[in-house]
Amino acid sequence: MAKLARLSxxxxxxxxxxxxxxxDEAATHEIEQVLAASEVARHEVxxxxxxxxxxxxxxxxxxxxxxxxxxVATLRAIENPVRxxxxxxxxxxxxxxxxxALWAALLVACGFFGFKTTNQLIPNDAEQxxxxxxxxxxxxxxxxxxxIEFLRVLKDRRTFAEHDDHSSK
Amino acid sequence: MNLNxxxxxxxxxxxxxxxxxxxxxxxxxxxxxxxxxxxxxxVGVLAHMMQSKDAAEDLAQEVFLRIxxxxxxxxxxxxxxxxxxxxxxxxxxxxxRDTGRRKEVMLNVNDSGPLGPRPGExxxxxxxxxxPTRQYDKTEMCSxxxxxxxxxxxxxxxxxxxxxxxxxxxxDIAAALEMxxxxxxxxxxxxxxxxxxxxxPYVRQGTLGTVPEPRSIDDSD
Numbered sequence: 001m002a003k004l005a006r007l008s009x010x011x012x013x014x015x016x017x018x019x020x021x022x023x024d025e026a027a028t029h030e031i032e033q034v035l036a037a038s039e040v041a042r043h044e045v046x047x048x049x050x051x052x053x054x055x056x057x058x059x060x061x062x063x064x065x066x067x068x069x070x071x072v073a074t075l076r077a078i079e080n081p082v083r084x085x086x087x088x089x090x091x092x093x094x095x096x097x098x099x100x101a102l103w104a105a106l107l108v109a110c111g112f113f114g115f116k117t118t119n120q121l122i123p124n125d126a127e128q129x130x131x132x133x134x135x136x137x138x139x140x141x142x143x144x145x146x147x148i149e150f151l152r153v154l155k156d157r158r159t160f161a162e163h164d165d166h167s168s169k
Numbered sequence: 170m171n172l173n174x175x176x177x178x179x180x181x182x183x184x185x186x187x188x189x190x191x192x193x194x195x196x197x198x199x200x201x202x203x204x205x206x207x208x209x210x211x212v213g214v215l216a217h218m219m220q221s222k223d224a225a226e227d228l229a230q231e232v233f234l235r236i237x238x239x240x241x242x243x244x245x246x247x248x249x250x251x252x253x254x255x256x257x258x259x260x261x262x263x264x265x266r267d268t269g270r271r272k273e274v275m276l277n278v279n280d281s282g283p284l285g286p287r288p289g290e291x292x293x294x295x296x297x298x299x300x301p302t303r304q305y306d307k308t309e310m311c312s313x314x315x316x317x318x319x320x321x322x323x324x325x326x327x328x329x330x331x332x333x334x335x336x337x338x339x340x341d342i343a344a345a346l347e348m349x350x351x352x353x354x355x356x357x358x359x360x361x362x363x364x365x366x367x368x369x370p371y372v373r374q375g376t377l378g379t380v381p382e383p384r385s386i387d388d389s390d
Binding site for chain 1: 372
């Protein structure tokens, strides 16, 4: 009857481990005794072994030829954006700074142009007075002379030429 | 960091850990070597997990991206492969959570494209009704095993794939799946039981001749 006795769960686990070579010496000895005594155990080991060997018929799948190349390329693609992120940030800051500087220069140019335009187009009383200042300063003398023609005659006759020479010296 | 200090830290004996430490120091070539070394292994496991090679490649690339981003904080506390598959498992879980439901799409066994929607359970049920003495060809066998694998839950499937194809120990699988080795032992035992339950009918129907490299078990007693 012992030959046909059912195996316990532990014995079944040990049978699988025995086939896998995972039992220690004592457990191996014990399971070999069970195998020697039990036809059920022998049948069990036989079937476990045969069905396990059927796994050899499974196809072997290999990675595609480009797998390593693609994987390494992906790694580099991941790595490079990290490195270029810093340079992109610098480039972004530089571009932003350049745009700001351009706007500032444009603003200054507009201000200068506006100032010049308004300065020339709108009449300024003070400036007119400054322009006429030499005339105003000598207005009494010009009034005494009376006529510009008279002054030209005096100049042509060189009446005051000697006085002019002395004064020029 | 002293790359030669393997006496202090045995993990440093792992050449991939040393490559990762070089990548941490900024060596792009070292990281490229890691990608080249693990791409097929990772895509292979994830293709069975995701049941789509394209999805597996996308996820594998995401795994490498995560590792690359985490390189500066990398500490060699486990084998590199364990760390890599832990990230892969977490990302696969996240993706499944985001997707909401598992797509029941089978892989085309001959090329990378999906074969189309064929629920695994239904396929197994259909195939179970075939003639009892029939020998299955390699393509049919592959479909049946894929369907059986698809019936495992995600954790069981990942554990099976890591153990079967990555030859990872229970301890390493435990580290990758963030479980205890004892829990992995139970997990793999249940996974084996489930696979056996789905595939035993084909074993009984005399299909073993088509299984490559069968493990011989002395059952003469």
